[in-house]
Amino acid sequence: MLKSNSLAHGLICALLVFGSFAASANNREIEVDNQVVTEHKTTIKGKRVSYSATTGTQPVWDEEGKAVASLFYTYYQRTDVKEQEKRPLIMSFNGGPGSASVWMHVAYTGPRTLRIDEEGYPVQPYGVQTNPYSILDVADIVFINPVNTGYSRVLKDEEGKLPSKEKQKEMFFGVNADVKYLAEWLNTFVSRHNRWPSPKYLIGESYGTTRVSGLALELQNSQWMYLNGVVLVSPTDIGIERNGPVKSANRLPYFAATAWHHNKLEPELQKLDLDELLPQVEEFTLNKLLPALAKGAFISPEEKAEITATMARYSGLSEKAIEQNNLDVSTAFFWKELLRDEGKTLGRLDSRYLGIDEKESGDRPDYWAELTSWLHSFTPAINHYIKHELKYETDLKYNMFGPVHPWDRSDNNTGKNLRQAMAQNPYLNVMIQSGYYDGATNYFDGKYNMWHIDPSGKMRDRFSFKGYRSGHMMYLRRADLEASNEDLREFIKASLPAEGVPAQYPR
Secondary structure, eight states: HHHHHHHHHHHHHHHHHHHHHHHHHHOOOOSEEEEEEEEEEEETEEEEEEEEEEEEEEEEOTTTTTTEEEEEEEEEEEESSOOOOOOEEEEEEEOOTTTTTTHEEETSSSSEEBBBBBOOOOOSSEEEOOTOGGGGGOOEEEEEEOTSBOOOOOOOOOOSOOHHHHHHHHHHHHHHHHHHHHHHHHHOOOOHTTTTSSEEEEEEEEEHHHHHHHHHHHHHHHOOOSEEEEEEOOOOOOOOOOHHHHHTTTTTTHHHHHHTTTTTHHHHHTOOOEEEEEEEHHHIIIIHHHHHHTTGGGGHHHHHHHHHHHHHHHSSOOHHHHHHHOOOHHHHHHHHHHHGTTTTTOSSSSSTTTEEESSSSSSSSSOHHHHHHHHHHHHHHHHHHHHHHHHOOOOOOOOOOOOOOBBBOOOOOHHHHHHHHHOOOOOOOEEEEETTTTTTHHHHHHHHHHHSTTTTTTTGOOOOOOEEOTTTTTGHHHHHHHHHHHHHHHHHTSSSSSTTTOOOOOO
């Protein structure tokens, strides 16, 4: 009888567990706090590396200590080294806002990378392969998905209700709310994984550069966590104004790089290497074009004709097209116009990619050719990789882009905050990485940011800029995957002070 009761009890428990799983699956509810650890080996720069991958969720708590959201993360830790506390920790974010941390995770710094061709285009079968250039040999990495991206979600309250849209925006979906809750989350992560002694770095891509610029100061001032480096990949404006003539003029170097790539420049310019061409265009942009645009309608006819001719020469566009746009050529028009006579449009985030519109007329492309290509390869790869290699099982949908809008962009002082963090912390260095063919966050805007983060110039030796012959996600091109990871590796090594060197300014 006892045996029968035990069997019945076991069956009831099993049914309860299954019922709980089924209910969770039906509701697609996130597990608030869990993790799965797997062990792996890979080869980086010709050397064998052993590492663990911890995939899971960690709560976001409100001021009363209640879990209000849970963030999905993947943490890679090298396991075949001694003195783990000396290993740098890289905390990685993508952008959007509303984008998962998939892009840099399985295409840039992680130990596995997409199966794509040498230039970054999709190939089948979809999946991932070894990343022989990953920085995991020199640093551990955690990839964090902010609320509503990846598997991260807002949690229901005790009554089973989600916070109102306005409340969610207040808690998570804005420049400053985003920075505040993520800093708290990182404090918990660092404590749980015993990484307080480690040198720490933030890397953000696109809107992620706004995020990490703000986090640099928030971590110092609210969490007492100091960094060695911040890496800005394809940076946004980070709150630094670039309106009017500056915004218009700064596009020209990107136009020139893209026209050069598509062989649309005159032979004298086309025969130059890109590294020879761009300094010419940058010099003209700063010293000729910017002052000309500042004169507006009162520019002299002679100067306007000279500027128009030079812009046409460097952009690959006709003088007529430039005149019709009053010297202020938008990126959308450029994407449509440059290859109009060939019936092709250019990609926004990477202008090496080509699209085909329904009509050749018009002043902007029908769609972004690069984004459809990337989603083509990234989406199946990340879904398969997480479940089958990292063994993390859930019925939640992996949000490549999640519902986070409307996003509160007010009071964006993240660039100034980054400067303040650097001033307070003599160890803190900044590197900017940009693709020359990125039309959304163009490389010259990235340089402009670097010049204006610290107007005093007293910290200019702590900034560096690296450019690549690809677009927004420059690492998709195989040659730039190797180069950009090596630049990261060198940045990390260079920003690690020698033992005993104090964080202070010399007299």
